[in-house]
Amino acid sequence: MNVPFRAIRHPGNAKSPAPPGARAFPHPEPPRQRARILPVFFPFQGCPGRCVYCAQPAATGTAPASLAEHLRALEARLELAARQGAAPLELGFYGGTFTALPEPWPGRFLALAARYRASGLVTRVRCSTRPDAVSPALLDRLAAQELDMIELGVQTFHAPALAAARRGYGPEAAHAACQAVRRAGLALGVQLLPGLPGHAPGHLDADVRAALEHGPEAVRLYPCVVLRGTALADALARGEYAPWTLEATVPALADALLACWGAGVPVIRIGLAPEQDLAAHILAGPWHPALGQLARSLALLRHVRARARAMDPPPTRLLAPDRWRSDVLGHRGALGPHYAALGLAPAFEARADFLLA
Numbered sequence: 172m173n174v175p176f177r178a179i180r181h182p183g184n185a186k187s188p189a190p191p192g193a194r195a196f197p198h199p200e201p202p203r204q205r206a207r208i209l210p211v212f213f214p215f216q217g218c219p220g221r222c223v224y225c226a227q228p229a230a231t232g233t234a235p236a237s238l239a240e241h242l243r244a245l246e247a248r249l250e251l252a253a254r255q256g257a258a259p260l261e262l263g264f265y266g267g268t269f270t271a272l273p274e275p276w277p278g279r280f281l282a283l284a285a286r287y288r289a290s291g292l293v294t295r296v297r298c299s300t301r302p303d304a305v306s307p308a309l310l311d312r313l314a315a316q317e318l319d320m321i322e323l324g325v326q327t328f329h330a331p332a333l334a335a336a337r338r339g340y341g342p343e344a345a346h347a348a349c350q351a352v353r354r355a356g357l358a359l360g361v362q363l364l365p366g367l368p369g370h371a372p373g374h375l376d377a378d379v380r381a382a383l384e385h386g387p388e389a390v391r392l393y394p395c396v397v398l399r400g401t402a403l404a405d406a407l408a409r410g411e412y413a414p415w416t417l418e419a420t421v422p423a424l425a426d427a428l429l430a431c432w433g434a435g436v437p438v439i440r441i442g443l444a445p446e447q448d449l450a451a452h453i454l455a456g457p458w459h460p461a462l463g464q465l466a467r468s469l470a471l472l473r474h475v476r477a478r479a480r481a482m483d484p485p486p487t488r489l490l491a492p493d494r495w496r497s498d499v500l501g502h503r504g505a506l507g508p509h510y511a512a513l514g515l516a517p518a519f520e521a522r523a524d525f526l527l528a
Contacts, residue, residue, distance in 0.1 A: 193528035194482060198495055199429065199474045200467075203389075203437040206295065207260045209252075211245050211280075213238070217268035217304070223336050223406070224367065226398035229452035231266050238276045242283065249287050261295040269298035270305055270313065270321075281316040288317065295319045299362065302348035303340040310355035320388065321352045322360030327370055328381040335368035337402075342381075349385035358388040360439075365423060366395035366415040366457065368406070372423040379427045383434045390431050391440040392466075394420050396456030404454055420457035424466035425473060432470070441466055461502045468501040472509055479513050479527055486527040489515040495525075 214227035214235045228234055236244075252260070262284050269277060287293040297320035305321065313321075327333060328342045352359045361382040365375040382390060397403050397414055406412035415423075424441060431438050441463035443449060450458070459465060479486050489510065491499050496519050500506060510517055515527075 190528045192482075192484075193526055194478060194486070195524045195526045196478060197524050198492075198498075199432045199471065201432060201435045201437050203439070207258060208263045208297075209248065209260050210263045210265055211241065212265050213241060213267035213269070213272070215267055216241075217271035217273075218301075219268070219271070219304075219339060220337065221402075222338060223402040224364070224395055224398070226401050226452060227266050229398050229400075229449060233266065238272065242276075242279060245280070246283055249283070249292065253287065253290060253292050257292065259292060259294045261297060262293055264296075264298040266299075268301050268304050270300040270309060277313065278316055281313070281318060285317050297322060297358075297360070299324055299360075301338075301340070302345040305348050305351055307351055307355065310351055310357060314355050314357055318357065320358035320360060322362055322389075322391070323348055323352065324362045324364075325349070325378075325382065326362065326364040327367060327374065327378050329370055329374045329378065332367040332370035332374065336364075346381070346385070349382075349387075353385060359385060360389045360391065361385070361387045362391040362393065363427075364393050364395050365427075366420065368403075368412050370395075372415070372419055375423050375427055376430070379430045383431065383436060387436055389437050389439045390427075392424055392427060392438055392442070393440070394424070394442060394457045394462070396443065396458045397454040399452045399454060407455055414456035417457040417459055417462075421462075421465045421469055424462075425469035428466055428470040429473060464497065464502050468498050468506055471495070471498050472501075472506055475510075475515075475525070475527070476513060479515065482527060485514060487514055487516075488526075488528045489517045490522065490526040490528070491517050491519050492522050492525065493519045 212227070212231040212233040214231060214233055215221070216238060264280060281296065284293050284296045296318050298318060299322040302323050302325055323345070325345045326336065326338060328345055330341050333341060349359060349361065363375070363378050363382065365372070365378070395414060397407050403412060428438055442458070445460055475489065499517050
């Protein structure tokens with residue numbers, strides 16, 4: 172029997188005792204260290220061409236500048252952080268193609284990072300790059316210069332979508348790059364961009380499976396949106412491209428999350444970061460300021476539903492940790508009716524795990 176939806180918070184901090192037949196389980200997302208990352212963006216630097224979806228200044232909130240200017244700005248930021256006694260941080264070199272920067276610039280940025288690593292301010296260094304901009308010799312050199320992680324902008328392993336996006340490489344190069352990063356002893360991150368021309372929700376399932384085969388440390392999911400000034404914007408205007416709808420994107424992302432979580436791999440970003448004025452540059456596509464919460468909440472609901480349906484008799488109570496309240500209820504409480512349809516009225520208290528009873 173369905174019960175009216177009502178989110179309950181138990182008084183006090185004590186955890187309610189588990190009744191007979193109850194099932195406790197953790198949040199399905201694997202635990203991860205939430206390091207503070209200082210991002211450094213190089214719009215278009217090192218890129219061999221421009222992909223159909225790319226408008227890096229709008230996506231990153233960073234105007235193009237010379238590499239010398241970027242280096243000076245980073246040194247000033249690190250020096251200020253050191254003077255202020257800032258907590259240790261990671262450096263992340265994003266935008267552009269870090270491993271394809273002209274020599275000797277990759278080494279200069281890594282040498283600066285190493286200087287502050289020696290002082291304890293920098294604990295780890297990562298970069299993003301293209302699958303066709305890595306080689307075993309280069310990766311070995313970067314590892315020796317204390318680069319720790321490479322996030323590969325694979326975007327998709329689906330050959331037609333890669334060709335339509337003008338990426339300049341095929342699935343074989345993407346797989347080879349993932350393998351090369353792991354062989355070099357570097358941590359691997361995989362960035363996927365679902366919704367490119369010729370890319371359907373079912374292709375995202377295959378992309379996630381392919382990415383997980385390489386044992387990444389983390390995955391990022393950036394559903395494709397149409398930004399002003401891109402070739403994709405021109406295709407949209409000509410009626411040659413139809414972006415994914417938000418209604419199709421959120422369930423696809425939820426499935427991707429569950430697959431990654433099930434493999435013990437965290438998804439560390441969903442959707443473009445809401446940089447200043449970003450929304451003004453978006454013409455179409457599955458953009459939502461709370462896209463990550465929408466996907467995470469739906470993934471959690473599906474996880475709870477699967478566990479509830481496996482119980483006999485069916486549970487009538489869901490006790491959830493207070494810290495997961497927003498993920499359970501969904502954006503603006505939208506998932507309440509779905510829990511009610513399961514016969515569950517979520518209650519929240521100071522506990523570590525979820526409990527179905």
